[in-house]
Amino acid sequence: GESVGLHLPxxxxxxxxxxxxxxxxxxSASDYFIWYKQxxxxxxxxxxxxxxxxxxxxxxxxxxxxxxxxxxxxxxxxATQPGDSAVYFCAERGSNYKLTFGKxxxxxxxx
Amino acid sequence: GAGVSQSPSNKVxxxxxxxxxxxxxxxxxxxxxxxxxxxxxGLEFLIYFQGNSAPDKSGLPSDRFSAERTGGSVSTLTIQxxxxxxxxxxxCASSLGATSSYEQYFGPGTRLxxx
Numbered sequence: 001g002e003s004v005g006l007h008l009p010x011x012x013x014x015x016x017x018x019x020x021x022x023x024x025x026x027x028s029a030s031d032y033f034i035w036y037k038q039x040x041x042x043x044x045x046x047x048x049x050x051x052x053x054x055x056x057x058x059x060x061x062x063x064x065x066x067x068x069x070x071x072x073x074x075x076x077x078x079a080t081q082p083g084d085s086a087v088y089f090c091a092e093r094g095s096n097y098k099l100t101f102g103k104x105x106x107x108x109x110x111x
Numbered sequence: 112g113a114g115v116s117q118s119p120s121n122k123v124x125x126x127x128x129x130x131x132x133x134x135x136x137x138x139x140x141x142x143x144x145x146x147x148x149x150x151x152x153g154l155e156f157l158i159y160f161q162g163n164s165a166p167d168k169s170g171l172p173s174d175r176f177s178a179e180r181t182g183g184s185v186s187t188l189t190i191q192x193x194x195x196x197x198x199x200x201x202x203c204a205s206s207l208g209a210t211s212s213y214e215q216y217f218g219p220g221t222r223l224x225x226x
Contacts, residue, residue, distance in 0.1 A: 042219055
């Protein structure tokens with residue numbers, strides 16, 4: 001069945017460092033992947049997405065990398081700031097509209 | 112512009128009581144989703160509405176859960192005879208359409224506590 005999981009449940013970094021959050025997925029038929037950020041007491045917020053026909057996509061301070069060979073997805077945050085502290089979820093879309101979410105990684109940015 | 116709104120933000124109820132959770136999607140969004148998020152867990156899909164099509168209820172955990180979407184806009188998630196394991200944050204999301212736009216916009220959620 002479909003499953004999305006995270007290698008690291010928690011990540012602590014220093015302000016200004018780069019952060020890398022990893023995600024593994026199992027459904028090779030997934031064609032779309034998203035990263036969401038969820039701050040305490042709020043709903044998930046879209047960060048960046050990538051389609052399966054791409055390997056890399058860049059946004060503002062964020063980059064998503066997709067390795068279909070090993071079914072691995074990562075989110076890179078450049079120059080991490082205290083405001084980046086949150087739980088980050090990866091999600092995949094398979095053959096239908098449903099998104100399957102991972103359990104999340106807690107990112108803590110130390111000043 | 113207005114995002115997805117949900118009410119109430121918090122709900123405490125006694126075991127066995129029924130509860131209704133409300134979601135107001137972004138105007139013009141035809142697709143609406145309900146998810147459940149238990150403590151420290153990812154999002155669990157519950158139900159999906161798209162336009163006038165029959166909803167996909169495949170994620171509802173039991174027949175105590177039901178949802179409606181009136182007039183293609185506001186949606187209500189009803190949980191009958193609540194149990195303690197129903198305690199979670201219930202999140203609603205909407206999107207322009209299941210295929211025209213994949214991005215789902217989430218509301219702040221309703222935190223349900225069953226005592």
